[in-house]
Amino acid sequence: MKIAVAGTGYVGLSVALLLSxxxxxxxxxxxxxxxxxxxxxKSPIVDTEITRFLDRNTSGERPLNFQATLDPAQAYTDADYAVIATPTNYDEKRNYFDTSSVEAAVSAVRTHAPNAWIVIKSTIPVGYxxxxxxxLNDxxxxxxxEFLREGEALYDNLHPSRIVVGAPVDDEASVGAAKTFASMLAQGADPKEASRRNDDGTTGIPELVVGTTEAEAIKLFAxxxxxxRVAYFNELDTYxxxxxxxxxxxxxxxxLDPRIGGGYNNPSFGYGGYCLPKDTKQLLANYSTVPQNLIEAIVEANRTRKDFxxxxxxxxxxxxxxxxVGIYRLTMKSGSDNFRQSAIQGVMKRLKAKGINVIVYEPTLNKPDFFSSPVTHDLGAFKAQSDVIVANRWNNDLADVSYKIYTRDLFRRD
Structure with missing residues (x-):
């Protein structure tokens, strides 16, 4: 099949390489x-498995049928499936995802491929x-x-916890297309996944085809x-x-209680990144006419943690x-180049509001300043100038100035 993928961020590029x-x-x-x-x-984003895939492709070790392009006609013409993985940032004023990039991509697909199946992978509101x-009468x-970790996107596609596709359950053709797409994702996964044992006693990758609105809700609720979890263990740490x-x-x-387990339990300055901040706020907006207490509390807990x-x-x-005060890295996680909505930025802004001088060490940021605070790539000078160094996640580069470090990274892992 010919597949087009709109967007080469973490989601789009990992899906494109998997399917190729x-x-x-x-x-x-x-x-x-x-x-x-x-x-x-070469990979434009930091992701070890994506880099490895591209290296193997270039060397001929693992040939991929993959090409990147700027030309919509080349990408979409005669495509059987068009996967849309464009960014949908959360609009704080409208309390809604900005879905304009999705709509633009759908329009472009239909210009060149009127019969292609369009699969939206961007995060969208429930019911969208x-x-x-x-x-569109389409x-x-x-x-x-998608259920991907930042910096581990392709790995998580190769080893998916589950594959979910949404299609109207009363539309036989759409359900068939959804099942086909699910099988394509499973086909691209690591072959060992086909024989894995799941907690419920089943074997292989769970594939779930549900209604489109249910699939959207699965993403936001997950x-x-x-x-x-992040907010809970942060509040435990605050106490x-x-x-x-x-x-x-x-x-x-x-x-140690197996019902609780050890995931997402390392204290931090708050949840952040590509998905959690915007997804929690969008879900809260979807609750506008539905009784709730917990969802709003999660959003508020993240603000309170940054205050603390x-x-x-x-x-x-x-x-x-x-x-x-030195801010060591704006990124959310080690080995990442993303600092969108990172919690440390919220802490930084609170310090600056109190009149504290702030300097930022961020080697991936090629700008002289960030929110009017100087940015340096010189780690030695950064350490010398900082009276206290704030690090959301520990790095051994800081070992020689450990007495200056403020972090809540107790387990020294993401």
């Missing part, structure tokens, strides 16, 4: 530099796919949520639960710190005349 093992894939982007990098075998189908649009208790001992004891962390740092510098 068995299908002809054309990945469309609007940034010439990204297209040039991809066609020369059906609304789009109705508004019954060849389905939805497939990410909001993960945000809840322990405030009472002089050993946070790690408490977490270790709590998480900022206050802790202010206490650290309270005895220093004209102190300088």
């Amino acid at each position: 093992q068995h299908h002809e894939v054309h990945a469309l982007d609007i940034v010439p530099e990204k297209v040039e990098l991809l066609n020369s075998g 796919t059906q609304q789009l189908r109705d508004n 019954d060849r649009i389905i939805f497939s949520p 990410n909001t639960y993960l945000a809840l 322990a710190e405030s009472r002089g208790l050993n946070t790690r001992d408490i977490i270790d004891g709590v998480c 962390v900022a206050d802790e740092i202010l206490d650290r510098v309270s005895g220093i005349s004209n102190p300088t």
Whole structure:
């Protein structure tokens, strides 16, 4: 089959490479530099498995039928499936995802491929796919949520926890297209996944075809639960710190309960990144006419955590005349180049609002300043200038100035 993929971020590029093992894939982007990098075998994003795939393709070890392009006609003409993985940032004023990039991509697909099945992989509001189908009178649009970790996107596609595709359950053709797309994703996964044993006793990758609106809800509720986990263990840490208790001992004891487990339990400055902040807010907006307490509390807990962390740092510098606080990395996770909605930015803004001098060490940011604070790539100078260094996640580069470090990274992992 010929498959077009609109967008070469974490979602689009990982899906494109996965499918290109068995299908002809054309990945469309609007940034010439990204297209040039991809066609020369280099990844424009930080993801170990994506880099490995592209290296193997360039060397001929694992040939892929993959090409990046700037030309919509080349990408979409005669496509059997068109996967849309364009960004949908959350609009705080409208309390709604900005879906304009999705709508533009759908329009472009239909210009060149009127009969292609369109699979939306961008994160969208609950009910959006059906609304789009109705508004456009287009019954060849389905939805497939992604469940990927930042920096591990292709790995998570190769080893999926589950594959979910949404299609109207009373539309036989759409359900058939959804099942076909699910099987294509499963086909591209690591062959070992076909024989894995699941907790419910089944074998292989769980494939779930549900209604489009149910599939959208699955994505938002899954990410909001993960945000809840982060917020819960952060509030546990806030309590322990405030009472002089050993946070790690408490977490270790709590998480030995197999019903709780050890995932998403490492304290941080708050949840952030591509998905959790916007997905929790969108889900909360979807609750506008539905009774709730918990979803709103998750969003508020993240703000409260940043307030607490900022206050802790202010206490650290309270005895220093004209102190300088260093922000070590704006990124959410180690090995990442993404700092969209990172929690440390919220902490930084709170410190600056109190008149604290802030300097930023961020080697991936090629700008002289960030929110009017100087940015440096010189780690030695950064350490020397900082009275306190704030790090959401520990790095061994900081070992020689450990006495300056403020972090809540107790397990030294993401």
